[in-house]
Amino acid sequence: MKTTTPLTRSREDYLKAIHTLGHERAATVTELARALEVSAPSVTNMLARLSRENLVSLGHRGSAQLTAEGEREALRMVRRHRILETFLVQVLGLDWSEVHEDAEVLEHHVSERVLDAIDRHMQHPTEDPHGHPIPDRRGRLPRRRLDPLTGLPAGACAVVREIRDGDRRRMTRWKQAGLVPGAEVRVADADEHDGMFEIEVAGRRHVLTSQGLDGVFVERVREGRAS
Amino acid sequence: MKTTTPLTRSREDYLKAIHTLGHERAATVTELARALEVSAPSVTNMLARLSRENLVSLGHRGSAQLTAEGEREALRMVRRHRILETFLVQVLGLDWSEVHEDAEVLEHHVSERVLDAIDRHMQHPTEDPHGHPIPDRRGRLPRRRLDPLTGLPAGACAVVREIRDGDRRRMTRWKQAGLVPGAEVRVADADEHDGMFEIEVAGRRHVLTSQGLDGVFVERVREGRAS
DNA sequence: GACCGGAGTTAGCCGTAGATAACAACCGAC
DNA sequence: GTCGGTTGTTATCTACGGCTAACTCCGGTC
Incomplete structure:
Protein backbone atom coordinates (compact mmCIF):
# COMPACT_ATOMS: atom_id res chain seq x y z
CA MET A 1 0.00 0.00 0.00
CA THR A 67 -14.47 1.57 -5.70
CA ALA A 68 -14.68 0.75 -2.02
CA GLU A 69 -11.94 3.28 -1.37
CA GLY A 70 -13.62 5.90 -3.54
CA GLU A 71 -16.89 5.34 -1.76
CA ARG A 72 -15.18 5.78 1.57
CA GLU A 73 -13.70 9.08 0.48
CA ALA A 74 -17.00 10.26 -0.97
CA LEU A 75 -18.81 9.51 2.26
CA ARG A 76 -16.09 11.29 4.15
CA MET A 77 -16.84 14.37 2.08
CA VAL A 78 -20.58 14.00 2.57
CA ARG A 79 -20.01 13.81 6.30
CA ARG A 80 -17.84 16.92 6.26
CA HIS A 81 -20.29 18.82 4.14
CA ARG A 82 -23.25 18.03 6.33
CA ILE A 83 -21.47 18.72 9.58
CA LEU A 84 -20.35 22.07 8.22
CA GLU A 85 -23.80 23.00 6.97
CA THR A 86 -25.29 22.12 10.31
CA PHE A 87 -22.65 24.20 12.03
CA LEU A 88 -23.18 27.21 9.81
CA VAL A 89 -26.89 27.15 10.53
CA GLN A 90 -27.03 26.03 14.15
CA VAL A 91 -24.03 27.81 15.58
CA LEU A 92 -23.39 30.74 13.29
CA GLY A 93 -27.04 31.42 12.60
CA LEU A 94 -26.81 31.54 8.83
CA ASP A 95 -29.81 30.70 6.73
CA TRP A 96 -30.18 27.12 5.61
CA SER A 97 -30.96 28.15 2.09
CA GLU A 98 -27.60 29.88 1.70
CA VAL A 99 -25.01 27.77 3.47
CA HIS A 100 -24.46 25.24 0.72
CA GLU A 101 -21.76 27.16 -1.17
CA ASP A 102 -19.79 27.88 1.98
CA ALA A 103 -19.88 24.27 3.08
CA GLU A 104 -18.88 23.28 -0.43
CA VAL A 105 -15.63 25.22 -0.06
CA LEU A 106 -14.89 24.51 3.58
CA GLU A 107 -15.38 20.76 3.33
CA HIS A 108 -12.11 20.62 1.43
CA HIS A 109 -10.08 22.74 3.81
CA VAL A 110 -11.14 22.08 7.36
CA SER A 111 -8.70 19.82 9.15
CA GLU A 112 -9.79 16.64 10.85
CA ARG A 113 -9.09 18.28 14.17
CA VAL A 114 -11.29 21.28 13.51
CA LEU A 115 -14.04 19.14 12.05
CA ASP A 116 -14.06 16.99 15.15
CA ALA A 117 -14.14 20.05 17.36
CA ILE A 118 -17.13 21.38 15.43
CA ASP A 119 -18.89 18.04 15.66
CA ARG A 120 -18.23 17.91 19.38
CA HIS A 121 -19.40 21.47 19.85
CA MET A 122 -22.77 20.53 18.35
CA GLN A 123 -22.89 17.29 20.30
CA HIS A 124 -22.65 15.04 17.27
CA PRO A 125 -25.72 15.90 15.25
CA THR A 126 -27.21 13.11 13.13
CA GLU A 127 -29.03 15.25 10.59
CA ASP A 128 -28.12 18.37 8.68
CA PRO A 129 -30.47 21.36 8.33
CA HIS A 130 -32.00 19.93 5.17
CA GLY A 131 -32.83 16.74 6.98
CA HIS A 132 -30.09 14.64 5.39
CA PRO A 133 -28.55 12.08 7.68
CA ILE A 134 -24.90 12.66 8.56
CA PRO A 135 -22.68 9.63 7.95
CA ASP A 136 -20.82 8.52 11.05
CA ARG A 137 -17.05 8.52 11.25
CA ARG A 138 -16.89 5.13 9.59
CA GLY A 139 -19.07 6.31 6.74
CA ARG A 140 -22.21 4.50 7.76
CA LEU A 141 -25.47 6.09 6.87
CA PRO A 142 -28.89 5.01 8.12
CA ARG A 143 -30.86 3.90 5.07
CA ARG A 144 -34.34 5.40 5.06
CA ARG A 145 -37.26 4.92 2.73
CA LEU A 146 -38.55 8.29 1.71
CA ASP A 147 -41.10 9.21 -0.93
CA PRO A 148 -41.05 12.25 -3.13
CA LEU A 149 -43.85 14.53 -1.97
CA THR A 150 -45.13 14.65 -5.52
CA GLY A 151 -45.70 10.90 -5.46
CA LEU A 152 -48.39 11.04 -2.78
CA PRO A 153 -52.08 10.71 -3.62
CA ALA A 154 -54.63 13.32 -2.59
CA GLY A 155 -55.49 13.04 1.07
CA ALA A 156 -52.17 11.58 2.16
CA CYS A 157 -50.35 12.90 5.18
CA ALA A 158 -46.61 12.96 5.63
CA VAL A 159 -43.70 14.48 7.48
CA VAL A 160 -41.09 16.35 5.47
CA ARG A 161 -37.75 14.61 5.92
CA GLU A 162 -35.32 15.87 3.32
CA ILE A 163 -34.90 18.85 1.10
CA ARG A 164 -32.41 17.88 -1.58
CA ASP A 165 -30.17 20.80 -2.35
CA GLY A 166 -31.43 22.52 -5.37
CA ASP A 167 -31.82 26.02 -6.47
CA ARG A 168 -31.67 28.63 -3.73
CA ARG A 169 -34.78 30.48 -4.81
CA ARG A 170 -36.82 27.31 -4.65
CA MET A 171 -35.48 26.47 -1.23
CA THR A 172 -36.40 29.88 0.02
CA ARG A 173 -39.90 29.48 -1.35
CA TRP A 174 -40.28 26.12 0.36
CA LYS A 175 -39.03 27.53 3.56
CA GLN A 176 -41.54 30.35 3.41
CA ALA A 177 -44.29 27.83 2.79
CA GLY A 178 -43.17 25.95 5.90
CA LEU A 179 -41.77 23.01 3.97
CA VAL A 180 -38.85 22.30 6.25
CA PRO A 181 -37.63 19.02 7.72
CA GLY A 182 -40.02 17.88 10.40
CA ALA A 183 -43.04 19.77 9.07
CA GLU A 184 -46.31 17.90 8.60
CA VAL A 185 -47.94 18.12 5.19
CA ARG A 186 -51.28 17.01 3.88
CA VAL A 187 -51.86 16.64 0.17
CA ALA A 188 -55.17 18.39 -0.31
CA ASP A 189 -55.35 17.80 -4.01
CA ALA A 190 -53.10 16.14 -6.58
CA ASP A 191 -53.98 16.48 -10.23
CA GLU A 192 -51.94 14.06 -12.28
CA HIS A 193 -52.95 15.61 -15.57
CA ASP A 194 -51.81 19.17 -15.18
CA GLY A 195 -49.30 18.54 -12.40
CA MET A 196 -50.99 20.91 -9.99
CA PHE A 197 -50.50 20.18 -6.35
CA GLU A 198 -52.37 21.61 -3.45
CA ILE A 199 -50.80 21.05 -0.08
CA GLU A 200 -51.51 22.08 3.44
CA VAL A 201 -48.68 22.92 5.79
CA ALA A 202 -49.27 24.17 9.31
CA GLY A 203 -52.86 25.00 8.50
CA ARG A 204 -52.07 27.07 5.42
CA ARG A 205 -52.83 26.01 1.88
CA HIS A 206 -50.37 26.31 -0.98
CA VAL A 207 -50.80 25.56 -4.66
CA LEU A 208 -47.69 24.49 -6.50
CA THR A 209 -46.78 22.52 -9.61
CA SER A 210 -45.28 19.09 -9.06
CA GLN A 211 -42.14 20.37 -10.80
CA GLY A 212 -41.96 23.09 -8.20
CA LEU A 213 -41.97 20.45 -5.49
CA ASP A 214 -39.32 18.21 -6.95
CA GLY A 215 -36.74 17.66 -4.25
CA VAL A 216 -39.02 17.52 -1.24
CA PHE A 217 -38.94 14.07 0.31
CA VAL A 218 -41.33 12.86 2.95
CA GLU A 219 -42.19 9.95 5.15
CA ARG A 220 -45.80 8.92 5.02
CA VAL A 221 -47.92 9.00 8.09
CA ARG A 222 -51.02 6.81 8.51
CA GLU A 223 -53.73 8.96 10.01
CA GLY A 224 -54.20 12.56 8.93
CA ARG A 225 -53.91 14.74 11.99
CA ALA A 226 -54.24 17.97 10.04
CA SER A 227 -57.86 18.64 9.03
CA MET B 1 -10.00 50.36 -12.33
CA THR B 67 1.66 49.34 -1.87
CA ALA B 68 -1.39 50.87 -0.21
CA GLU B 69 -3.53 48.22 -1.87
CA GLY B 70 -1.16 45.43 -0.90
CA GLU B 71 -1.14 46.65 2.66
CA ARG B 72 -4.92 46.65 2.71
CA GLU B 73 -5.01 43.07 1.51
CA ALA B 74 -2.35 42.01 3.99
CA LEU B 75 -4.26 43.51 6.86
CA ARG B 76 -7.38 41.84 5.61
CA MET B 77 -5.57 38.52 5.93
CA VAL B 78 -4.24 39.38 9.36
CA ARG B 79 -7.76 40.20 10.47
CA ARG B 80 -9.08 36.92 9.10
CA HIS B 81 -6.30 34.94 10.67
CA ARG B 82 -6.77 36.42 14.09
CA ILE B 83 -10.53 36.16 14.06
CA LEU B 84 -10.23 32.52 13.09
CA GLU B 85 -7.64 31.76 15.75
CA THR B 86 -9.80 33.39 18.36
CA PHE B 87 -12.75 31.38 17.17
CA LEU B 88 -10.89 28.08 17.23
CA VAL B 89 -9.82 28.69 20.79
CA GLN B 90 -12.81 30.45 22.30
CA VAL B 91 -15.64 28.66 20.60
CA LEU B 92 -14.26 25.30 19.57
CA GLY B 93 -12.05 24.91 22.61
CA LEU B 94 -8.85 24.08 20.78
CA ASP B 95 -5.52 24.85 22.35
CA TRP B 96 -3.96 28.20 21.55
CA SER B 97 -0.62 26.63 20.85
CA GLU B 98 -2.01 24.52 18.05
CA VAL B 99 -4.53 26.59 16.15
CA HIS B 100 -2.10 28.50 13.99
CA GLU B 101 -1.88 26.00 11.14
CA ASP B 102 -5.63 25.64 10.91
CA ALA B 103 -6.17 29.38 10.82
CA GLU B 104 -3.43 29.59 8.21
CA VAL B 105 -5.48 27.42 5.88
CA LEU B 106 -8.94 28.67 6.69
CA GLU B 107 -8.08 32.35 6.34
CA HIS B 108 -7.92 31.79 2.59
CA HIS B 109 -11.18 29.93 2.24
CA VAL B 110 -13.74 31.33 4.61
CA SER B 111 -16.20 33.59 2.84
CA GLU B 112 -16.82 37.14 3.96
CA ARG B 113 -20.24 36.04 5.10
CA VAL B 114 -18.98 33.24 7.30
CA LEU B 115 -16.19 35.37 8.71
CA ASP B 116 -18.68 38.05 9.68
CA ALA B 117 -20.92 35.47 11.28
CA ILE B 118 -18.00 34.14 13.30
CA ASP B 119 -17.01 37.64 14.34
CA ARG B 120 -20.59 38.36 15.35
CA HIS B 121 -20.84 35.10 17.25
CA MET B 122 -17.87 36.12 19.40
CA GLN B 123 -19.17 39.67 19.77
CA HIS B 124 -16.37 41.27 17.81
CA PRO B 125 -13.25 40.41 19.79
CA THR B 126 -10.40 42.91 19.64
CA GLU B 127 -7.57 40.56 20.50
CA ASP B 128 -6.65 37.05 19.47
CA PRO B 129 -5.60 34.34 21.92
CA HIS B 130 -1.94 35.33 21.62
CA GLY B 131 -2.80 38.87 22.55
CA HIS B 132 -2.42 40.32 19.07
CA PRO B 133 -4.87 43.09 18.28
CA ILE B 134 -7.39 42.27 15.54
CA PRO B 135 -7.52 44.87 12.76
CA ASP B 136 -10.98 46.31 12.29
CA ARG B 137 -12.89 45.93 9.04
CA ARG B 138 -11.11 48.94 7.58
CA GLY B 139 -7.74 47.50 8.47
CA ARG B 140 -6.97 49.80 11.36
CA LEU B 141 -4.88 48.44 14.13
CA PRO B 142 -4.29 50.10 17.51
CA ARG B 143 -0.57 50.88 17.69
CA ARG B 144 0.88 49.76 20.99
CA ARG B 145 4.31 50.13 22.43
CA LEU B 146 5.43 46.79 23.71
CA ASP B 147 8.82 45.69 24.97
CA PRO B 148 10.39 42.30 24.53
CA LEU B 149 10.41 40.60 27.89
CA THR B 150 14.12 39.98 27.48
CA GLY B 151 14.74 43.72 27.32
CA LEU B 152 13.62 44.38 30.89
CA PRO B 153 16.10 44.95 33.71
CA ALA B 154 16.09 42.88 36.87
CA GLY B 155 13.33 43.91 39.20
CA ALA B 156 10.99 45.18 36.48
CA CYS B 157 7.32 44.23 36.46
CA ALA B 158 5.19 43.85 33.37
CA VAL B 159 2.04 42.37 31.91
CA VAL B 160 2.38 39.89 29.06
CA ARG B 161 0.63 41.30 26.02
CA GLU B 162 1.64 39.34 22.97
CA ILE B 163 3.09 35.97 22.16
CA ARG B 164 4.42 36.17 18.62
CA ASP B 165 3.74 32.88 16.88
CA GLY B 166 6.78 30.78 16.93
CA ASP B 167 7.51 27.23 17.45
CA ARG B 168 4.75 25.16 18.99
CA ARG B 169 6.92 23.51 21.58
CA ARG B 170 8.09 26.86 22.88
CA MET B 171 4.56 28.15 23.05
CA THR B 172 3.50 25.15 25.03
CA ARG B 173 6.36 25.69 27.43
CA TRP B 174 5.43 29.33 27.91
CA LYS B 175 1.86 28.40 28.48
CA GLN B 176 2.84 25.88 31.11
CA ALA B 177 4.93 28.53 32.79
CA GLY B 178 1.88 30.81 32.85
CA LEU B 179 3.28 33.17 30.23
CA VAL B 180 -0.02 33.96 28.54
CA PRO B 181 -1.48 37.32 27.51
CA GLY B 182 -2.61 39.18 30.58
CA ALA B 183 -0.26 37.42 33.00
CA GLU B 184 1.87 39.51 35.32
CA VAL B 185 5.61 38.86 35.30
CA ARG B 186 8.44 40.08 37.44
CA VAL B 187 12.01 39.82 36.26
CA ALA B 188 13.78 38.40 39.27
CA ASP B 189 17.18 38.33 37.71
CA ALA B 190 18.59 39.22 34.32
CA ASP B 191 22.14 38.33 33.54
CA GLU B 192 23.30 40.10 30.40
CA HIS B 193 26.47 38.07 30.14
CA ASP B 194 25.23 34.54 29.98
CA GLY B 195 21.68 35.38 28.83
CA MET B 196 20.06 33.70 31.81
CA PHE B 197 16.71 35.03 32.84
CA GLU B 198 14.88 34.37 36.01
CA ILE B 199 11.24 35.37 36.03
CA GLU B 200 8.37 35.06 38.40
CA VAL B 201 4.88 34.37 37.09
CA ALA B 202 1.91 33.82 39.38
CA GLY B 203 4.22 33.30 42.33
CA ARG B 204 6.31 30.61 40.65
CA ARG B 205 9.90 31.09 39.56
CA HIS B 206 11.26 30.01 36.21
CA VAL B 207 14.75 30.11 34.83
CA LEU B 208 15.04 30.46 31.08
CA THR B 209 17.56 31.73 28.56
CA SER B 210 16.81 35.00 26.85
CA GLN B 211 16.74 33.11 23.57
CA GLY B 212 14.07 30.89 25.01
CA LEU B 213 11.98 33.97 25.76
CA ASP B 214 12.29 35.61 22.37
CA GLY B 215 8.78 36.35 21.20
CA VAL B 216 7.19 37.29 24.49
CA PHE B 217 6.19 40.94 24.50
CA VAL B 218 5.10 42.86 27.53
CA GLU B 219 3.89 46.22 28.73
CA ARG B 220 5.81 47.58 31.69
CA VAL B 221 4.07 48.30 34.93
CA ARG B 222 5.40 50.85 37.42
CA GLU B 223 5.08 49.34 40.86
CA GLY B 224 5.88 45.71 41.45
CA ARG B 225 2.84 44.04 42.95
CA ALA B 226 4.39 40.60 43.00
CA SER B 227 6.87 40.15 45.86
C1' DG C 1 41.73 46.38 -8.96
C1' DA C 2 40.99 41.32 -9.13
C1' DC C 3 38.43 37.92 -6.96
C1' DC C 4 35.17 35.47 -4.13
C1' DG C 5 30.76 34.59 -2.19
C1' DG C 6 26.12 35.45 -1.55
C1' DA C 7 21.84 37.42 -3.54
C1' DG C 8 19.02 37.68 -7.38
C1' DT C 9 17.58 36.51 -12.06
C1' DT C 10 16.88 33.86 -16.32
C1' DA C 11 15.79 29.85 -18.79
C1' DG C 12 13.53 25.90 -19.04
C1' DC C 13 11.07 22.21 -16.82
C1' DC C 14 7.11 19.75 -14.01
C1' DG C 15 2.31 18.64 -12.38
C1' DT C 16 -2.50 19.91 -11.85
C1' DA C 17 -6.53 20.85 -13.89
C1' DG C 18 -8.79 23.22 -16.81
C1' DA C 19 -10.08 24.47 -22.13
C1' DT C 20 -11.10 23.75 -27.59
C1' DA C 21 -11.00 21.39 -31.93
C1' DA C 22 -11.31 17.43 -34.29
C1' DC C 23 -12.04 12.65 -34.47
C1' DA C 24 -14.19 8.06 -33.24
C1' DA C 25 -17.63 5.11 -31.71
C1' DC C 26 -22.03 3.97 -30.65
C1' DC C 27 -27.28 3.92 -30.84
C1' DG C 28 -31.60 4.44 -32.75
C1' DA C 29 -34.34 5.50 -36.78
C1' DC C 30 -35.46 4.62 -41.08
C1' DG D 1 -27.52 -1.68 -43.15
C1' DT D 2 -26.60 3.07 -43.48
C1' DC D 3 -27.00 7.64 -41.58
C1' DG D 4 -27.23 11.29 -38.02
C1' DG D 5 -26.83 12.77 -33.65
C1' DT D 6 -25.18 11.98 -29.15
C1' DT D 7 -21.33 10.57 -26.39
C1' DG D 8 -16.69 9.98 -25.48
C1' DT D 9 -11.70 10.41 -26.64
C1' DT D 10 -7.35 12.29 -28.41
C1' DA D 11 -4.31 15.93 -29.28
C1' DT D 12 -2.88 20.17 -28.08
C1' DC D 13 -3.05 24.58 -25.47
C1' DT D 14 -3.52 27.52 -21.33
C1' DA D 15 -2.58 29.39 -16.52
C1' DC D 16 -0.73 28.83 -12.12
C1' DG D 17 2.87 28.08 -9.13
C1' DG D 18 6.22 25.53 -8.03
C1' DC D 19 11.25 23.54 -9.16
C1' DT D 20 16.67 23.19 -10.62
C1' DA D 21 20.67 24.66 -13.13
C1' DA D 22 23.21 28.13 -14.62
C1' DC D 23 23.91 32.69 -15.07
C1' DT D 24 24.80 37.76 -13.49
C1' DC D 25 25.54 41.23 -10.36
C1' DC D 26 27.23 43.45 -6.41
C1' DG D 27 29.75 44.27 -2.18
C1' DG D 28 33.84 43.46 0.29
C1' DT D 29 38.57 41.76 1.12
C1' DC D 30 43.16 41.34 0.13
Missing part, protein backbone atom coordinates in the same frame (compact mmCIF):
# COMPACT_ATOMS: atom_id res chain seq x y z
CA LYS A 2 1.54 3.29 -1.08
CA THR A 3 1.67 6.28 1.25
CA THR A 4 -1.69 7.90 0.67
CA THR A 5 -1.27 11.40 -0.74
CA PRO A 6 -4.16 13.54 0.41
CA LEU A 7 -6.75 13.99 -2.29
CA THR A 8 -6.86 17.24 -4.17
CA ARG A 9 -9.93 19.40 -4.08
CA SER A 10 -10.78 18.44 -7.61
CA ARG A 11 -10.64 14.74 -6.90
CA GLU A 12 -12.81 15.15 -3.85
CA ASP A 13 -15.38 16.97 -5.95
CA TYR A 14 -15.42 14.26 -8.57
CA LEU A 15 -15.82 11.51 -6.01
CA LYS A 16 -18.65 13.31 -4.31
CA ALA A 17 -20.36 13.98 -7.62
CA ILE A 18 -20.08 10.35 -8.67
CA HIS A 19 -21.48 9.35 -5.33
CA THR A 20 -24.52 11.58 -5.46
CA LEU A 21 -25.22 10.96 -9.15
CA GLY A 22 -24.61 7.29 -9.05
CA HIS A 23 -26.93 5.91 -6.42
CA GLU A 24 -26.49 2.25 -7.24
CA ARG A 25 -25.70 2.95 -10.89
CA ALA A 26 -22.67 4.41 -12.65
CA ALA A 27 -22.26 8.06 -13.57
CA THR A 28 -21.67 9.01 -17.21
CA VAL A 29 -19.13 11.51 -18.48
CA THR A 30 -21.82 13.92 -19.58
CA GLU A 31 -23.62 13.84 -16.26
CA LEU A 32 -20.41 14.57 -14.43
CA ALA A 33 -19.47 17.36 -16.80
CA ARG A 34 -22.83 19.00 -16.13
CA ALA A 35 -22.71 18.44 -12.38
CA LEU A 36 -19.18 19.76 -11.97
CA GLU A 37 -19.48 22.46 -14.63
CA VAL A 38 -16.43 21.34 -16.55
CA SER A 39 -15.96 20.12 -20.11
CA ALA A 40 -16.36 16.49 -21.12
CA PRO A 41 -12.67 16.01 -21.96
CA SER A 42 -11.75 17.23 -18.50
CA VAL A 43 -13.98 14.54 -17.07
CA THR A 44 -12.54 11.76 -19.22
CA ASN A 45 -9.15 12.94 -18.17
CA MET A 46 -9.82 13.03 -14.47
CA LEU A 47 -11.67 9.72 -14.52
CA ALA A 48 -8.60 8.13 -16.04
CA ARG A 49 -6.53 9.44 -13.13
CA LEU A 50 -9.03 8.39 -10.50
CA SER A 51 -9.15 4.99 -12.08
CA ARG A 52 -5.36 4.73 -12.04
CA GLU A 53 -5.52 5.62 -8.36
CA ASN A 54 -8.13 2.96 -7.72
CA LEU A 55 -10.78 5.38 -6.59
CA VAL A 56 -13.22 4.64 -9.40
CA SER A 57 -13.69 1.77 -11.79
CA LEU A 58 -14.61 2.60 -15.34
CA GLY A 59 -17.44 0.79 -17.02
CA HIS A 60 -19.20 0.81 -20.34
CA ARG A 61 -18.61 3.96 -22.40
CA GLY A 62 -16.54 5.68 -19.77
CA SER A 63 -19.14 5.53 -17.04
CA ALA A 64 -17.67 5.64 -13.56
CA GLN A 65 -18.44 3.77 -10.38
CA LEU A 66 -16.74 4.26 -7.05
CA LYS B 2 -10.14 46.82 -13.58
CA THR B 3 -12.57 44.30 -12.15
CA THR B 4 -10.67 42.95 -9.17
CA THR B 5 -10.02 39.25 -9.54
CA PRO B 6 -9.94 37.68 -6.10
CA LEU B 7 -6.41 37.03 -4.93
CA THR B 8 -5.09 33.50 -5.08
CA ARG B 9 -3.98 31.73 -1.96
CA SER B 10 -0.36 32.12 -2.96
CA ARG B 11 -0.62 35.85 -3.43
CA GLU B 12 -2.34 36.24 -0.09
CA ASP B 13 0.49 34.35 1.56
CA TYR B 14 3.13 36.51 -0.05
CA LEU B 15 1.40 39.72 0.94
CA LYS B 16 1.01 38.58 4.50
CA ALA B 17 4.65 37.50 4.68
CA ILE B 18 5.86 40.82 3.31
CA HIS B 19 3.69 42.57 5.85
CA THR B 20 4.98 40.67 8.85
CA LEU B 21 8.60 40.67 7.71
CA GLY B 22 8.67 44.22 6.57
CA HIS B 23 7.57 46.28 9.50
CA GLU B 24 8.55 49.67 8.10
CA ARG B 25 11.28 48.21 5.91
CA ALA B 26 11.27 46.15 2.74
CA ALA B 27 11.45 42.37 2.61
CA THR B 28 14.23 40.70 0.64
CA VAL B 29 13.87 37.75 -1.71
CA THR B 30 15.82 35.45 0.58
CA GLU B 31 13.77 36.36 3.63
CA LEU B 32 10.57 35.66 1.76
CA ALA B 33 11.88 32.39 0.39
CA ARG B 34 12.68 31.27 3.90
CA ALA B 35 9.42 32.49 5.40
CA LEU B 36 7.25 30.91 2.72
CA GLU B 37 9.38 27.82 2.29
CA VAL B 38 9.76 28.22 -1.45
CA SER B 39 12.81 28.69 -3.66
CA ALA B 40 14.30 32.08 -4.43
CA PRO B 41 13.34 31.99 -8.12
CA SER B 42 9.73 31.37 -7.13
CA VAL B 43 9.85 34.50 -5.04
CA THR B 44 11.37 36.67 -7.78
CA ASN B 45 8.72 35.35 -10.07
CA MET B 46 5.78 36.03 -7.80
CA LEU B 47 7.10 39.44 -6.79
CA ALA B 48 7.16 40.38 -10.46
CA ARG B 49 3.52 39.41 -10.73
CA LEU B 50 2.51 41.21 -7.56
CA SER B 51 4.35 44.26 -8.79
CA ARG B 52 2.54 44.14 -12.13
CA GLU B 53 -0.69 43.94 -10.18
CA ASN B 54 0.27 46.94 -8.07
CA LEU B 55 0.26 45.05 -4.82
CA VAL B 56 3.95 45.53 -4.06
CA SER B 57 6.60 47.93 -5.24
CA LEU B 58 10.07 46.59 -5.87
CA GLY B 59 13.08 48.34 -4.47
CA HIS B 60 16.81 47.87 -4.41
CA ARG B 61 17.96 44.35 -5.28
CA GLY B 62 14.46 42.94 -5.58
CA SER B 63 13.32 43.88 -2.11
CA ALA B 64 9.57 44.27 -1.83
CA GLN B 65 7.36 46.74 -0.07
CA LEU B 66 3.58 46.71 0.00
